[in-house]
Amino acid sequence: MAGNSLRINRKWIVRGLGFALVLMGCILRVSDPYPVEISRLIYFDFLQRLAPRTFDADLPVRVVDIDEASLSQLGQWPWPRSKVARLVEKLEGYGAASIAFDILFAEPDRYSPHRLAEDPIFAGYLRDAIDLNKLDNDQRFSNAITGRPVALGVAARPDLKTKQIVPRAGIIEIGDQPGLLLPRALSWTPLAVPLNETAVGIGGINVSPAGQISVVRTVPLLWQGPTGIIPGLGIEALRLAIAEQNIFVEGAENERGIVLSVSLGAFHIPTDEIGQVWMHYRPDNPGLYLSAADVLDEKDNEQLRSEIEGRIILVGTSAAGLVDIRETSLGQSVPGVSIHAQLIEQILENKVLQRSDTIAALELVAFIALGVIVVSVMSISGAVPSFIAGGVAASSVLALSWVAFTQNSVLFDATFPLIGGMVNFGILAGFLFFATEREKNTIRRSFSQYVAPEILERLEESGQDLQLGGENQEITVMFADIRGFTPLSETMPATDLVAMLNELFTALGQDILAHSGTIDKFIGDSVMAFWNAPVRVENHPLHCANAALAMRTSLRHFNTVRSEGHQVPIGIAIGCATGEACVGNIGSQNRFNYTAIGEVVNVASRIETACRHLAYDVVISETMALASRDQLALLQGGSVALKGVNKRELLFLVVGGRDTRQSEIFQRLQSHHSDLLAAMKGHRGAIWSTQAVERCRSIALEIEPGLAGFYDRISDRLGDFQVDAIE
Structure with a gap:
């Protein structure tokens, strides 16, 4: 439970x-x-x-790249605006659907002759009658873009000190102010005069909000500025290409400032809640780029015409020195203009991530x-x-x-x-x-109270399952019982009796575990233990006998303590036997015990009972004696009829261990004991006498005082000595 x-x-x-x-x-x-x-x-x-996108060469998007080759041929950046104007004219001549510059034109062109005339050094060489206004590069660039689908780029700035940019696209908001939380630009970089008046398209060139300089994963479609909403450069270029005036921003009906999508003509673009598009990148492909130097070549190029005609053209730079390189989700560093181009590709393919x-x-x-x-x-x-x-x-x-x-x-x-x-x-x-x-x-x-620590470790290492059933194997079984327990229990309160049993069995149990034994159970005033299960133990009969000798020593110490308290000493009887038994988990499916069943268990139990008949405390079977006779001091105790056992069992007394066996006094006792048994077996009255018994008894008292009781009763057990002793 x-x-x-x-x-x-x-x-x-x-x-x-x-x-x-x-x-x-x-x-x-x-x-x-x-x-x-x-x-x-x-x-x-x-x-x-x-799973990146793949490059589709048929998509109507190309980048005119101010690359290293263009700078090498045409000079360092910035180029005179007259050259930029010529670039616009060439692109229109090749049939571009729209042109968008990922380039800032914030200040007047310093190469313009009109600006040079303002320098006092150059002014002295120029005649006052010459009108240089017609040679203004900014004016030439302005004339080139007037009425043409050209979008100029502006960049978001964190200050409010510049002139504000007027949006060219019409923004129609649907819902509860969906433009409220768009990425915000406090101000925009200005457009040089007169570009700010003639440009038909203006778009933000930033591919991410200010301060976000890591991987570009989302790109704003729209920006909230001080003078209204301005589209990003990519969507502005698309607007000019399809000749649309208005961009629709759809928001949530009951959630203020939330953007759901942006619509432009037939294109419906899902966005995040602040109007950004999640970019689905493809690997950068050279097929996207056209060199600005090739476009500015005065000779017409039909191959270029096929690449430009009917397409949206973005003008930007991949030159490292111009610092317009961004990192994509694919881990590639690409020109910022290519991100605008890929945004347009996604919109055209309707493959915008959601x-x-x-x-x-x-x-x-x-x-x-x-x-x-x-x-x-x-x-x-x-x-x-x-x-x-x-x-x-x-x-x-x-x-x-x-x-x-x-x-x-x-x-x-x-x-x-x-x-x-x-x-x-x-x-x-x-x-x-x-x-x-x-x-x-x-x-x-808990289990260590029943199994020796080394056996428990071996069990844990082997990982044996606890299942019903058992196996036959040779084991050595021990039964130990308190002598005279019933009279003792009548003289003590139950609580004191339990305390005494717990103290005694703790000491005896430790001796069993210390010699690799497994405690099967405590039964009232007795304990059952066995060796060689659940794991194999070498020389298990010897381990059992040594445990019994240790228990004898522990009992003497226990009785010494009791005598100090004027308590009656306790005696135990230990019976041991070696033989085959079925060892395993026995019981029901829900509750079972690891135990041993077999003839050897019955024999050991009966030997323990026979200790009273032999008047000795540690008695073992013949099989156990044969297995450990070289390591123990043993004396034959006679052939005893055990209850429930068909034939008499030759029993042996465990006097001591190996040291005792090798001692001279024990060998002398063993010799006299053999003579005594031989005389008893042959009924030789001359030899069989009280003096022979007393001789053995006197020697035994020097070795193991407990043998005195054995020799005191041996004369009454003549019938038990009818078998041969172990040689």
């Missing part, structure tokens, strides 16, 4: 702890600290690396479900089944995440359910481990 109660309590503790961990995990996920966020983002990067609050809620549900599975299975079946069930559930979550990403372009985070589930499993498994270890130690302490 105690074991069942312990298991029930542990089950409920596991459940309570497990559900508490699930609740704590939910709170952690809702608060979304940096470690949780970064693990999610790294996982999304990993998904993209496993992630919403609903998906985040489903991730939380997956974490809860995984936690409930782990907790439930572990509380019922333990750690291993829980690990298997949790592994299956975790695999399902991973599979769901993969299918959602590859088939539906949905970002479903599997890291929090998996990591959270593993943490929960680890904590619960750790609790079970410590609880099991605690129970194991308790059981070990």
Whole structure:
């Protein structure tokens, strides 16, 4: 009952702890600290690396790259605006659908002749009558973009000291102020005069909000500025290409400031709640780029025409010195302009990654479900089944995440359910481990009262199962019984009697365990033990005999203490036998004991009873004597009829150990004892006499005083000495 109660309590503790961990995990996920966020983002990067987009050369997007070759041929950046104007004219001539500059034109062109005339050094060489306004490079660039689908880039700035930019696109908000929480620009870099008046398109070139300089995973479609909402450069270039005036921002009906999607013409673009698009990258491909030097070549190039005609053209730079390099989720460093290009590609392909609050809620549900599975299975079946069930559930979550990403372009985070589930499993498994270890130690302490420590260690190492059934093997069995227990019990209160038995059996039990024995049971005033089971013990008859000798010594010490308290001394009788028995777990399916059954058990029990007949405390069987005669001081005690045993059993007295056996006085006693037994067997009256018995008795008193009783009664047991002694 105690074991069942312990298991029930542990089950409920596991459940309570497990559900508490699930609740704590939910709170952690809702608060979304940096470690949780970064693990999610790294996982999304990993998904993209496993299944990136592929480059489609037919998509109408190209980048005119101010690359190292262009700088080498045409000079360092910035180029005169007249050259930039020529670039626009060439692109329009090749049939570009729209042109967007991922370049800032914030100050007047310092190469413009108009600006040179303002320098006093150059002014003296110029005639006053010359009008240089017609040679203004900014004006030439302005004339080139006037009326053409060209978008100029502006950058978000953290100050309010610049002139504000007027949006060119119409922004129509649907819902409860969805533009309220868009990425904010306190101000924009200005556009040089007269570009700020003639540009038909203006877009933000930033690919991430200010201060975010790590991996670019999301790109804002729209920016909230001081003069209104300005689109990002990519969506502005797309707007000009399809000749749309308005961009629609759809928000939630009852949630202020939440963006659900952005629409432009026929394109419907899902976004996160602040109007950003999750980028689904492809490896950077040279097919996206056209060298600015090639475009500016005065000769017409039909190959270039086929690459530019009808396409959205983004102008930017990959030159390292111009510092416009960003890192993508694929681990690649690419020009910032290519990110705008890939954004347009995704919109055109309708392959924009999606992630919403609903998906985040489903991730939380997956974490809860995984936690409930782990907790439930572990509380019922333990750690291993829980690990298997949790592994299956975790695999399902991973599979769901993969299918959602590859088939539906949905970002479903599997890291929090998996990591959270593993943490929960680890904590619960750790609790079970410590609880099991605690129970194991308790059981070990209890079991160590019956089994020698070295045997217990060997049992634990072998991992033997506790199952019903047994096996036949040779063992040595011991029965030890208190002499005169009934009269003793009548003179003592029950509580004192129990205390005395506990103290005595503690000492005797320690002697048995110290000599590799297994205590089978305590039966009232007696104890049963055996050797060579549950694990093999070499020379087990000798171990048993040595344990009996140690018990004799412990009893003497016990009686010495009792005599100091004027208490009656205690006597014990020990009977031992070696033979084959069935050893194993015997009982019912629900309750069983490890014990031994067989003839040898009955013989040992009867030998213990025969100790009274022989008037000696430690008596063993012939089989046991044969196995250990070289190590023990033994004397033949006669052939005794044992109750329940068909034939007489030749018994031997255990006088002492090896040292006693090798002593000269014991050898003299053994010689006289043999002569006495021979005379008793042959009925030789001349030899069989009181003097012969007394001679043996007097020598025995010097070796083991307990032998006195044996020799005092031997004359009454003439019939027991009719078998040959061991040579």
